[in-house]
Amino acid sequence: MEENKKVYGAGMRRGGGGGRGVRSFEKPKNLRGTIAKILKYLGKSKFLVAVIVICLLVSAISALAGSYFLKPLINNYIIPGDFKGLALALLFLGIIYLVGAIAAFLQSRFTVKMAQTTTNIIRRDLFDKMQSLELRYFDSHTHGELMSRFTNDVDNVQLMLDHSLTQLISSTLTLIGTVTMMIILSPILFIITAIVLVIMILISMKIASKSRYYFKNQQEILGELNGYIEESISGLKEIKVFNHEEHAKKAFNRINEKFRVTAANANFLAGIIMPIMGNLNNICYAATAVFGGILILMNRFDVGSLAAFLQYSRHIGQPINQITAQVNNIMAALAGAERIFEVMEQKPEVDNGNITLVNARRTPDGNLEECEERTGLWAWKHPKDNGELTHTELKGDVRFFDVYFEYEPGVPVLRDVSLYAKPGQKIAFVGSTGAGKTTITNLINRFYDVNEGKILYDGINIIDIKKADLRRSLAMVLQDTHLFTGTVIDNIRYGRLDATDEECINAAKIASADSFISRLPHGYHTVIRGDGGNLSQGERQLIAIARAAVASPPVMILDEATSSIDTHTERLIEKGMDALMAGRTVFVIAHRLSTVRNANAIIVIEHGQIIERGSHEELLALKGRYYQLCTGQIELE
Amino acid sequence: MIKRLFAYIGQYKKYVISCIFLMTFDVLCEMMMPFLMAKIVDVGIPQKDIAFIARVGGLMIVLALAAIGFGVLNMRFSANASQGFAANIRRALFDKVQSFSFSNIDYFSTASLVTRLTNDVTQIQIMLLMSLRILLRAPLMLITACFFAMSINLKLSSIILIAIPALVISIYFIIRSAEHLFSTMQQRLDSLNNTVRENLIAIRVVKAFVREGYEKLKFKKVNDAFTRAAINAGYLISLVMPVMLFILNFTTITVIWFGGKMVSTGTMGTGELIGFISYIMQILTSTMIFSMVFILYARAEASAQRIVEVLDAKVDIVDKPALPEGGIAPSVSSGKVEFKDVYFRYGNSANSNGFNNKKGKDVLSDITFNIESGEIVGIIGGTGSGKTSLISLIPRLYDVTSGQVLVDGTDVRDYNLKTLRKGIGIVLQSNVLFSGTIRENLLWGNENATQEEIEEAARNAQAHDFIMNFPDGYDTVLGQAGVNLSGGQKQRLCIARALIKKPHILILDDSTSAVDVATEAKIMESFNKNLKEATIIIISQRISSIKEADKIIVLDDGKISGIGKHEMLYESNIIYREIYDTQQGGLIL
Numbered sequence A: 001m002e003e004n005k006k007v008y009g010a011g012m013r014r015g016g017g018g019g020r021g022v023r024s025f026e027k028p029k030n031l032r033g034t035i036a037k038i039l040k041y042l043g044k045s046k047f048l049v050a051v052i053v054i055c056l057l058v059s060a061i062s063a064l065a066g067s068y069f070l071k072p073l074i075n076n077y078i079i080p081g082d083f084k085g086l087a088l089a090l091l092f093l094g095i096i097y098l099v100g101a102i103a104a105f106l107q108s109r110f111t112v113k114m115a116q117t118t119t120n121i122i123r124r125d126l127f128d129k130m131q132s133l134e135l136r137y138f139d140s141h142t143h144g145e146l147m148s149r150f151t152n153d154v155d156n157v158q159l160m161l162d163h164s165l166t167q168l169i170s171s172t173l174t175l176i177g178t179v180t181m182m183i184i185l186s187p188i189l190f191i192i193t194a195i196v197l198v199i200m201i202l203i204s205m206k207i208a209s210k211s212r213y214y215f216k217n218q219q220e221i222l223g224e225l226n227g228y229i230e231e232s233i234s235g236l237k238e239i240k241v242f243n244h245e246e247h248a249k250k251a252f253n254r255i256n257e258k259f260r261v262t263a264a265n266a267n268f269l270a271g272i273i274m275p276i277m278g279n280l281n282n283i284c285y286a287a288t289a290v291f292g293g294i295l296i297l298m299n300r301f302d303v304g305s306l307a308a309f310l311q312y313s314r315h316i317g318q319p320i321n322q323i324t325a326q327v328n329n330i331m332a333a334l335a336g337a338e339r340i341f342e343v344m345e346q347k348p349e350v351d352n353g354n355i356t357l358v359n360a361r362r363t364p365d366g367n368l369e370e371c372e373e374r375t376g377l378w379a380w381k382h383p384k385d386n387g388e389l390t391h392t393e394l395k396g397d398v399r400f401f402d403v404y405f406e407y408e409p410g411v412p413v414l415r416d417v418s419l420y421a422k423p424g425q426k427i428a429f430v431g432s433t434g435a436g437k438t439t440i441t442n443l444i445n446r447f448y449d450v451n452e453g454k455i456l457y458d459g460i461n462i463i464d465i466k467k468a469d470l471r472r473s474l475a476m477v478l479q480d481t482h483l484f485t486g487t488v489i490d491n492i493r494y495g496r497l498d499a500t501d502e503e504c505i506n507a508a509k510i511a512s513a514d515s516f517i518s519r520l521p522h523g524y525h526t527v528i529r530g531d532g533g534n535l536s537q538g539e540r541q542l543i544a545i546a547r548a549a550v551a552s553p554p555v556m557i558l559d560e561a562t563s564s565i566d567t568h569t570e571r572l573i574e575k576g577m578d579a580l581m582a583g584r585t586v587f588v589i590a591h592r593l594s595t596v597r598n599a600n601a602i603i604v605i606e607h608g609q610i611i612e613r614g615s616h617e618e619l620l621a622l623k624g625r626y627y628q629l630c631t632g633q634i635e636l637e
Numbered sequence B: 001m002i003k004r005l006f007a008y009i010g011q012y013k014k015y016v017i018s019c020i021f022l023m024t025f026d027v028l029c030e031m032m033m034p035f036l037m038a039k040i041v042d043v044g045i046p047q048k049d050i051a052f053i054a055r056v057g058g059l060m061i062v063l064a065l066a067a068i069g070f071g072v073l074n075m076r077f078s079a080n081a082s083q084g085f086a087a088n089i090r091r092a093l094f095d096k097v098q099s100f101s102f103s104n105i106d107y108f109s110t111a112s113l114v115t116r117l118t119n120d121v122t123q124i125q126i127m128l129l130m131s132l133r134i135l136l137r138a139p140l141m142l143i144t145a146c147f148f149a150m151s152i153n154l155k156l157s158s159i160i161l162i163a164i165p166a167l168v169i170s171i172y173f174i175i176r177s178a179e180h181l182f183s184t185m186q187q188r189l190d191s192l193n194n195t196v197r198e199n200l201i202a203i204r205v206v207k208a209f210v211r212e213g214y215e216k217l218k219f220k221k222v223n224d225a226f227t228r229a230a231i232n233a234g235y236l237i238s239l240v241m242p243v244m245l246f247i248l249n250f251t252t253i254t255v256i257w258f259g260g261k262m263v264s265t266g267t268m269g270t271g272e273l274i275g276f277i278s279y280i281m282q283i284l285t286s287t288m289i290f291s292m293v294f295i296l297y298a299r300a301e302a303s304a305q306r307i308v309e310v311l312d313a314k315v316d317i318v319d320k321p322a323l324p325e326g327g328i329a330p331s332v333s334s335g336k337v338e339f340k341d342v343y344f345r346y347g348n349s350a351n352s353n354g355f356n357n358k359k360g361k362d363v364l365s366d367i368t369f370n371i372e373s374g375e376i377v378g379i380i381g382g383t384g385s386g387k388t389s390l391i392s393l394i395p396r397l398y399d400v401t402s403g404q405v406l407v408d409g410t411d412v413r414d415y416n417l418k419t420l421r422k423g424i425g426i427v428l429q430s431n432v433l434f435s436g437t438i439r440e441n442l443l444w445g446n447e448n449a450t451q452e453e454i455e456e457a458a459r460n461a462q463a464h465d466f467i468m469n470f471p472d473g474y475d476t477v478l479g480q481a482g483v484n485l486s487g488g489q490k491q492r493l494c495i496a497r498a499l500i501k502k503p504h505i506l507i508l509d510d511s512t513s514a515v516d517v518a519t520e521a522k523i524m525e526s527f528n529k530n531l532k533e534a535t536i537i538i539i540s541q542r543i544s545s546i547k548e549a550d551k552i553i554v555l556d557d558g559k560i561s562g563i564g565k566h567e568m569l570y571e572s573n574i575i576y577r578e579i580y581d582t583q584q585g586g587l588i589l
């Protein structure tokens, strides 16, 4: 038991264990794999990447060539006073610069495009993946945590592509070019530079590894901070009602302060490379100047060459500086990328079914035939091993055989549940709260899979049915109502995307939602925001019912669908639903007995087991649990 | 807008000032470098004075070491200043959001508020950090470099007068247009985040309706829209670099041309020319740095506007200004509630959100009734008839449009909000639990509650048994919004959370809708036994929940259609009788 909690708890609270591996750096665990995956994404803009690299090369070369020209300019033209030559040389220099500027322009433009399109695809893939994950994953990860994949982590990748990679490439090019030029100009002077270079590299490696550690910490606390903001803003109304503002502010401040300190440290360490490198570079410059001066005195060197050499040596620190800073950024981005890929590698919902749902039509000889249009008749298309296809009519016959189920290992929620729902029946589940009613419906549409036993749907084991088709055959109104940002009619149309406006309005009428919707400022085109915060709870439920009704499905599941709706309206809905669902199967969960009274069969569940089944009258006559539930309300008299 | 935010620098101001000084020294050191170098080339070498060269070189090394010190300190202080600044802004935002009234909350979408507190603040932090590191450096470098360049050769320096304005003007135009692009980008980021958020919250709906494909398409749209905005902004920014390179390099060429002539006529030394060129480079790079910071500034400006919008939001429900001398602050003591001619409509606050449900139509009208302390009152009525709105007025979640709501004889607007709400326990219709353990959630009602008090409340809410059935009991960790609980379990936890407050007025808004009748009856029984003192207001759609109440209020379309005891209403009120009959008919045993 203890173990379970830990596993479960660990997923809930991201960033809680910040202090763990004190010396573990923000180094991705599987560097190679992550890089390979990023490269695959970059591969999608191969052409762009190639162009960017070429532009980078051109602009780096032009910059180098520009400063290389200083020496011949001074030695060959200025000192002898050859102004014609100087003019020509300057013209040439101008062309080089122009080409460089154009290349720089193209490069930054293409980089923007490359980086943005790549992160666009990454975000999309991440979202697509998220859609395919099983519900258990969402049960054990907070929204804040998943949100930060989309924000912080993608942002870091974006920064890397946009900035770090090109900087890294161009700095490396500059470094190589500068070193080459310096060696050509004077191998002896270069020795000084080389010594300083080695020192620089050692120092920067040291600083970089330290700053990675802080950066990792920063990211972790950032996740925590964002998670807290997310949660306390979504629950703001609760906070207000409980006078919890001060408490929330205190908690926020604690995290905010923690973040401030860590982030300042990370910023500091990431920053100090700059002045240290820059000034080491100046020292190198001074040493070179002194030493070069001596060489000139010894007539081993000329003034123009020294000037050019100094020009290079002045700027050699910059690329090294850049390289260390960017390697740091890239490491951070890769760590973010790794977290993204971790989500992408989660196993998706298992879906091995190959039986699909099709619209059907009865041929004159009584057989079923697949057809395109909606006929109100459906069939399961069953491909056999020998390539044949059979069609079974969808009747809505659902049977549970000895189903055993647990959300968390060791805590059974359903035990030995066997039940049947015959086509066209209205089956009601009642029972005390937490008995497992919602869980039963979660198993029918395979939000979760049974641990033992099986569920047959029209005689087919539901694990053989393609999940999407299984769910399409069922329309659900879930216990927790959620709506999406968009107009009322779009929210209703969510049930069936090709429904016409008329069909949506009809569905709203079935759900008795029409009258309140038409009183809204823009009627059906009123925009709902914030999960329907501007509607009353019951009104939200009405829309959810309309959303299920417009699907006009073979089987309907209503989980406490009318719990906040007054009984008068509920009656109207029931009538509409009865007409809509005539001959089809309906499952109803409700605590209000008036809601379930008219069901063909009422199933009473207690502690995950079925204890009674029968019609209202039968169960009352039985004087068992159902009788108690009914009289529980009459006792009050 | 950013200027307004600078006030939030607060206690970190000292770091900003230190940064400015440090940077000045740092830049001075750095500026000396080419000057000293020119000395080596122009003085030391021609005079073959090794001692001079060594002296100047040594000075350079000392300066460099000093500069390292200044630079490192600058990094430290700029990091402290910018993160402190950001932390202050975040805190101000968070505090402001915490002071929001319900109508403010209705106005700002959650996703947008979250982005403002995170991403937007980060943009501003980056801006300050970079400013303190390089922005100040730029003008200093500019001035010193100009000074040195002019001291080398005044005539040649006139080139600068053309180059700098050219740079400034082109950058100005680019940045002006960027600001607007950045604000579009932040807006689209909002809707991107909103889509992800909604999908996380409503993932079960998406799956139940097999709308994964549809959601993917929806996401693709907002994602692409964001990318387009980001690319547009990026394209514009990508102009900056080449334009500057262009101007910079052509200035160099001009300098070499004219400088070369001066060298040949002997009015200038070779070393001086080289030194001059590097100063020109520095002048231009500093202008460039300037403009880079201005790009960040443009981006931060867009974010600052969004932040200021939140900070400036008018909170329409606030405490009354301080009491008159000698006055006693009212507090809830017995739990009497009185409504006098109350009219109420949504969206008449300063921040109307355009939704303005039934603009001009009252959600509640002509509501007058009173509740004695200790009474149990039921409210029943059709969907959308205004029950929730009615009870929201008691703890002053919204203000009445006209009329008066009195608690213990005092208008709720005369109470201190904290005191008022402290006396009122309310279970909202949509239950929100927070991640953490069950105990942590219950302690919301009263931080100092003992284990006995917690258990008592849980027992009264019929939650103790199921909590103890979890392997970890009160320390069971709840998932986001309590996903690992059943609907009725969530509701009972919320009731327990309100009970721990030991309120004088307890309001349950449809809080037992997912609780079975037998359990509900037990809850009512324990209320009757253990909460004799408190006034209890229950909204329910189930007659059985309120039948026993001392008083039942029947609401119909925002108006009171009847008040009284069950028997009386059953006799006289058609609406009530109809509800009763639909629920009881055929159930009489």
Ligand SMILES: Nc1ncnc2c1ncn2[C@@H]1O[C@H](COP(=O)(O)OP(=O)(O)OP(=O)(O)O)[C@@H](O)[C@H]1O
Residues within 6 Å of the ligand: A139, A407, A408, A413, A431, A432, A433, A434, A435, A436, A437, A438, A439, A440, A479, B483, B484, B485, B486, B487, B488, B489, B514, B515
């Ligand atoms: N996602 C989940 N993870 C872990 N445990 C869960 C999860 N969902 C439900 N449970 C547990 O399973 C049990 C049955 O829950 P279920 O939602 O099926 O109850 P219910 O009968 O629908 O109750 P109610 O009438 O209150 O909605 C409860 O004890 C609940 O705590």
Ligand SMILES: Nc1ncnc2c1ncn2[C@@H]1O[C@H](COP(=O)(O)OP(=O)(O)OP(=O)(O)O)[C@@H](O)[C@H]1O
Residues within 6 Å of the ligand: A533, A534, A535, A536, A537, A538, A539, A564, A565, A566, B106, B346, B347, B355, B356, B357, B363, B381, B382, B383, B384, B385, B386, B387, B388, B389, B390, B429, B510
């Ligand atoms: N925040 C809001 N902004 C604007 N209009 C609102 C807001 N909340 C509710 N309304 C509208 O006010 C009316 C009354 O809503 P209220 O929530 O009080 O109804 P209710 O009686 O509690 O209904 P239910 O039984 O469905 O909970 C409804 O028509 C609703 O659309």
Ligand SMILES: [Mg+2]
Residues within 6 Å of the ligand: A536, A537, A538, B387, B388, B389, B429, B509, B510
């Ligand atoms: Mg309500």
